[in-house]
């Protein structure tokens with residue numbers, strides 16, 4: 001990053017001050033041609049993860065050391081130079097969260113301030129300009145409001161929102177870009193692993209590593225995911241649904257899955273203990289992970305979890321726990337899937353069954369506890385949900401002429 005584009009607080013020039021939160025200029029550009037109701041409804045009735053997109057997208061550009069306005073455009077292709085810097089050197093980061101149809105008919109988003117913080121942490125690691133304070137939340141809420149007809153209402157479904165930021169400068173020098181594009185798109189999704197939640201198998205990756213100390217594993221850098229694809233192919237060949245990563249140094253400590261954190265439920269001296277690997281700098285600080293730890297800690301005796309601990313877990317501990325029965329349940333967690341029970345561990349050609357191999361009772365109880373908050377079926381005592389209020393949106397939106405007026409033209 002050029003030093004002159006940040007002030008002493010690390011804020012990019014042109015960013016709004018705290019008292020301006022929520023009032024970064026926001027304009028609508030062009031008019032979309034929405035999909036006909038019947039076509040949209042057919043998609044919403046059976047959404048396929050990441051396949052269909054809503055009628056709008058948000059764009060916000062950074063150039064000459066400052067952010068432009070948040071622009072709400074019709075969804076459509078971007079026009080980019082073949083020399084776009086991110087395509088060559090990978091300067092690209094992203095986020096993900098969901099908007100949920102609430103029990104009372106409104107639409108609400110879950111803990112997006114945590115995603116906003118993580119986005120700027122990723123930007124800092126990749127030498128990119130941070131978003132203006134409040135602009136992440138404002139842009140995402142504006143998109144969900146514009147596309148509220150795309151929020152599916154069937155059980156377990158949601159509108160998956162994908163903000164991303166990449167270097168768009170057309171240049172081949174190996175250095176941070178001098179121009180960036182921030183964009184937000186949205187896709188209706190059903191349950192990530194299909195209509196019936198079964199337990200998945202995870203395969204311990206024997207060769208590759210996902211993250212190293214000092215590397216990029218703790219942020220949502222696009223390259224982390226591409227670098228995991230080869231291991232995913234190996235897991236698949238071994239009969240696993242997902243990769244279970246070990247640490248890079250000793251190849252011994254359990255880290256996480258490709259796009260989910262991992263948690264364990266143990267029996268220890270008559271107590272039930274929930275554990276998860278600590279935030280060591282090589283795993284992603286999942287919003288779902290943090291939320292589940294809080295729900296489990298606050299649940300008292302209700303969930304029958306006596307203790308919640310962030311502690312390193314070795315792969316030997318997992319193997320031994322499965323064999324002596326002290327590892328009761330194991331699950332993965334993340335925005336896309338919420339919680340997925342893990343029923344099998346495939347490790348050096350040996351498959352071990354966790355518990356009964358079926359979804360565990362405590363795993364499913366924790367899952368329901370979080371889903372009840374996200375769908376507004378239980379009181380949101382922690383202030384995690386934010387209602388997307390149309391009146392609030394109208395107050396801030398200006399209008400600009402131009403834009404593509406449809407789904408197919410370039411930006």
Ligand SMILES: Cc1ncc(COP(=O)(O)O)c(C=O)c1O
Pocket residue numbers: 096256257258259260261283284285286287288289333334335336
């Ligand atoms: C590597 C990785 N770990 C964990 C997670 C879970 O994070 P969250 O709960 O914020 O979706 C994700 C998903 O974003 C991820 O990509």
